[in-house]
Amino acid sequence: MIFDVHSHTWQYPDHFTDQFQEQARHARGGKELDLTVHYEEYRSTAPEDTRTVVFGGKARLSGLWVDDQFVADYVQQHPDTLVGFLSLDPTQPGWEEELRQGHQELGLKGIKLMPMYAGFRPDGQDLDPMWQYAQDNDLPVLLHTGTTFVAQAPLECTLPRHLDPVATRFPGVKIILAHLSHPYENECVVVIRKHPNVYADISAIHYRPFQLYHSLMLVQEYGVWNKLLFGTDYPFTNIEASIEGLFGLNKMLEGTALPRLDEEQIHKVIYRDTASILGL
């Protein structure tokens, strides 16, 4: 069984500002980025028994806002395959209410944060009530870590090292650093190695294959393959392309003596029982 720990639902472009769309276009060399979500399209490259975590995203600073109700309604249409997470932007009033509502009333099972996009530090003391709530209620927290194309999103907020003190203060919270924190994979690897409760997802990084090869060699040499979780970041990419991307990495090395990635470990990442790890 495949468990995709990172996917989105939203109405594109309704949930985004014009500025976000404009900046997204620059990110792909001027090409129009179609971020429309179609459940059937997503499922078309997913094995039958695939289960998927889905969230929207909230980051006022960057021009993205998807209400948790929208996510809950989407999950309700496909309850056998989808697990919904709520989103929070703690720079905006009302986030504590949204946390309780998303969990207790909408039945969402985890929390998605976008510190860089929203412009906050995940280790700020003012966020401790959220971490405490997550710990008390067994809610995993998945954070965007790593860079973005959004100009006003501060790099300082995205560094994986900020989760180090959080993981120490809240050892009962399962924390997932998204995208292996690209291009800060070295920091990501040392944080997930230190803390039993911290993991990383490998979503949406296969289209930079040499960087991903290098990042997974770091993972291999530090011995933290067991801390990686499979994810796609749909609609940015899908399951088939993500798997092909992973198994394509060693093929780049043909004719060289460079060390190979352990393909048995890659296989284990793809088929990891993430639902049990995160208690979902």
Ligand SMILES: [Zn+2]
């Ligand atoms: Zn994402």
